[in-house]
Amino acid sequence: MARILEQQYQYYDGMNYISEVIKTNTKSHPYLHHLLGNFLMHHIQFQKAIAEFEKANIEFYKLYKSSGFSFSNYNIGLCY
Numbered sequence: 569m570a571r572i573l574e575q576q577y578q579y580y581d582g583m584n585y586i587s588e589v590i591k592t593n594t595k596s597h598p599y600l601h602h603l604l605g606n607f608l609m610h611h612i613q614f615q616k617a618i619a620e621f622e623k624a625n626i627e628f629y630k631l632y633k634s635s636g637f638s639f640s641n642y643n644i645g646l647c648y
Contacts, residue, residue: 583607598628598637605643614647621647 586604590596605620621640628637 583611596627598624598631598640600624601627602637602640602643605640609643609647618644618647 583604586600586607590600590604593600601620601624605617605624608614608617608620621637621644624637624640628634628640
């Protein structure tokens, strides 16, 4: 659902939707934080977007013991 909203340029609705999904899920997944970071980045809220991309990296490391979610790292650079 969030991807559909993003593809239709409905960033505000997508941001609200994904925020609710993150709040209601008992298990966090890195892609949820990455998507929220994308929506925040489109709303010119770069500091909040960076925080979400960093959360995505932390969650990715917890799940897979890998160095991070490369798309999140790339988007952090775009935000700066």
